[in-house]
Amino acid sequence: xxxxxxxxxxxxxxxxxxxxxxxxxxxxxxxxxxxxxxxxxxxxxxxxxxxxxxxxxxxxxxxxxxxxxxxxxxxxxxxxxxxxxxxxxxxxxxxxxxxxxxxxxxxxxxxxxxxxxxxxxxxxxxxxxxxxxxxxxxxxxxxxxxxxxxxxxxxxxxxxxxxxxxxxxxxxxxxxxxxxxxxxxxxxxxxxxxxxxxxxxxxxxxxxxxxxxxxxxxxxxxxxxxxxxxxxxxxxxxxxxxxxxxxxxxxxxxxxxxxxxxxxxxxxxxxxxxxxxxxxxxxxxxxxxxxxxxxxxxxxxx
Amino acid sequence: xxxxxxxxxxxxxxxxxxxxxxxxxxxxxxxxxxxxxxxxxxxxxxxxxxxxxxxxxxxxxxxxxxxxxxxxxxxxxxxxxxxxxxxxxxxxxxxxxxxxxxxxxxxxxxxxxxxxxxxxxxxxxxxxxxxxxxxxxxxxxxxxxxxxxxxxxxxxxxxxxxxxxxxxxxxxxxxxxxxxxxxxxxxxxxxxxxxxxxxxxxxxxxxxxxxxxxxxxxxxxxxxxxxxxxxxxxxxxxxxxxxxxxxxxxxxxxxxxxxxxxxxxxxxxxxxxxxx
Ligand SMILES: Cc1cc2nc3c(=O)[nH]c(=O)nc-3n(C[C@H](O)[C@H](O)[C@H](O)COP(=O)(O)OP(=O)(O)OC[C@H]3O[C@@H](n4cnc5c(N)ncnc54)[C@H](O)[C@@H]3O)c2cc1C
Ligand SMILES: Cc1cc2nc3c(=O)[nH]c(=O)nc-3n(C[C@H](O)[C@H](O)[C@H](O)COP(=O)(O)O)c2cc1C
Ligand code: FES
Numbered sequence: 001x002x003x004x005x006x007x008x009x010x011x012x013x014x015x016x017x018x019x020x021x022x023x024x025x026x027x028x029x030x031x032x033x034x035x036x037x038x039x040x041x042x043x044x045x046x047x048x049x050x051x052x053x054x055x056x057x058x059x060x061x062x063x064x065x066x067x068x069x070x071x072x073x074x075x076x077x078x079x080x081x082x083x084x085x086x087x088x089x090x091x092x093x094x095x096x097x098x099x100x101x102x103x104x105x106x107x108x109x110x111x112x113x114x115x116x117x118x119x120x121x122x123x124x125x126x127x128x129x130x131x132x133x134x135x136x137x138x139x140x141x142x143x144x145x146x147x148x149x150x151x152x153x154x155x156x157x158x159x160x161x162x163x164x165x166x167x168x169x170x171x172x173x174x175x176x177x178x179x180x181x182x183x184x185x186x187x188x189x190x191x192x193x194x195x196x197x198x199x200x201x202x203x204x205x206x207x208x209x210x211x212x213x214x215x216x217x218x219x220x221x222x223x224x225x226x227x228x229x230x231x232x233x234x235x236x237x238x239x240x241x242x243x244x245x246x247x248x249x250x251x252x253x254x255x256x257x258x259x260x261x262x263x264x265x266x267x268x269x270x271x272x273x274x275x276x277x278x279x280x281x282x283x284x285x286x287x288x289x290x291x292x293x294x295x296x297x298x299x300x301x302x
Numbered sequence: 303x304x305x306x307x308x309x310x311x312x313x314x315x316x317x318x319x320x321x322x323x324x325x326x327x328x329x330x331x332x333x334x335x336x337x338x339x340x341x342x343x344x345x346x347x348x349x350x351x352x353x354x355x356x357x358x359x360x361x362x363x364x365x366x367x368x369x370x371x372x373x374x375x376x377x378x379x380x381x382x383x384x385x386x387x388x389x390x391x392x393x394x395x396x397x398x399x400x401x402x403x404x405x406x407x408x409x410x411x412x413x414x415x416x417x418x419x420x421x422x423x424x425x426x427x428x429x430x431x432x433x434x435x436x437x438x439x440x441x442x443x444x445x446x447x448x449x450x451x452x453x454x455x456x457x458x459x460x461x462x463x464x465x466x467x468x469x470x471x472x473x474x475x476x477x478x479x480x481x482x483x484x485x486x487x488x489x490x491x492x493x494x495x496x497x498x499x500x501x502x503x504x505x506x507x508x509x510x511x512x513x514x515x516x517x518x519x520x521x522x523x524x525x526x527x528x529x530x531x532x533x534x535x536x537x538x539x540x541x542x543x544x545x546x547x548x549x550x551x552x553x554x555x556x557x558x559x560x561x562x563x564x565x566x567x568x569x570x571x572x573x574x575x576x577x578x
Contacts, residue, residue: 016531023539047353050525054307066570194316196349
């Protein structure tokens, strides 16, 4: 898949409607990802579903979904109207359901399919996320692979004990790329006056600046473990953060919470800041920076 | 003590006073300097229950108010609250009304749509504007703010569908008559909030007569600060919680779903007027 630039709208942020994705593409994103699409209609959790605390965002949106038909309507609208490639994100509760959703979604012709095996906010309904175990992560990716000809990116969780094992498992299962990472945690915020957790779901996944160093380490480790291209996600809100992610091994960066900190123009701002750094640092292509934070031997040893 | 970072967390405030405004409509007053603009909204949190958007309906240097119509589970729970109870407030959010440029502020309010507009009327009066307030509802008992507005120096025109008070008919019919007879001296803008059918009529009237207008819209709000994507409208793809809730006439006219459909919390499109 060819990106317009290295910034990608991460799944679940401004991705409910097709026209919103088109709007984000218009504001400069190199590619846009839909909110994760599932088979059946779900309202998601009650409010509050998203808060900003001093070091990041915490969310438990609860995978709302209008059902596959309406999701396909939004996806088709985005594919037909977006200036940038559209990545369709999928979620499901079983491997075979992943296959069904993948088959339906492929008909809308997105540029790529992202397999969301890492949502931390629906454990009570769906059990442990697939991305925490190599075998279940592989099964989900295989099921998608068997039902689409589109390139597949597997979205990994920072909560996995060994994210490298998961990355190797999805590579073997046929993933064409990995995106890392989904939100961390879950965490919790308590209001001390009412003595109650604030999120209606009580717990939620952490994103934004608090996630950045962890995401960076995950991408650094994954780069050593597999040959797949990596979309680095987590706390990217500036050219500096994006370049660090690229130096850790990412080929592109995903941006979600960055929209809160820098507005919807964050994509063009980050691209401009990356370019300024490259001009000063004597880099002519992004490729020259990918993975350069690694000692040479480390890359060869794998 | 809590260090001050940029956050979106509810601030817990005690309800200072509760006033009955009209049938099923109550105003909750809080002692807190909010610094909002007319048209902006706050998220009201009832711990472990839910959190929903309400326009700021009054504000001065040390207090503000919201006005809540009881229409369902959450707003009924709000109506059961008592002075002294503590609730959470986030915000203010969204874009408010711009009125500084106009000499004549012509307001059209339907039902609880009067909430942000009564705050606007207040601010516009303070700045010496001429204010006309067309306040419409189904019947007399549904008209909020009658006391407050009739004491202020606004020109108040009440309109009811059943004729139980004021002019019988629709607020938009009165608006059209006023605009037709308007002498065009001094700059004028229309400000509207209310049921979407009313807003749609305001858009048509103002576009036909080339009168400036700003409208406050409603869509299902979750985060309220422009991240979750729940409130985006077709085909512009803009966020009602961020680029709205107040939009100008041209923007409103480009929102193709206006008066046609909206999205439920799951994101499914439903015809305007449908419940679920
Ligand atoms: C920007 C904005 C400002 C508003 N200002 C006021 C106000 O000043 N006074 C007032 O009484 N009401 C206001 N509302 C509407 C108010 O939020 C809803 O009436 C309230 O949420 C209803 O909740 P409920 O559980 O009582 O009713 P429900 O039975 O849940 O719903 C009744 C109606 O309210 C709508 N609604 C429910 N939840 C939400 C939500 N989270 N966001 C938007 N709409 C919702 C539903 O779509 C439905 O049409 C405003 C809405 C918006 C978007
Ligand atoms: C409000 C919100 C909703 C999200 N929804 C999804 C989702 O539906 N699917 C998914 O794969 N990731 C979802 N995520 C995770 C993001 O795509 C991203 O991986 C994470 O937020 C870290 O990136 P950031 O720090 O740039 O936000 C969501 C994140 C947020 C903040
Ligand atoms: S309510 Fe979340 S973007 Fe507007």
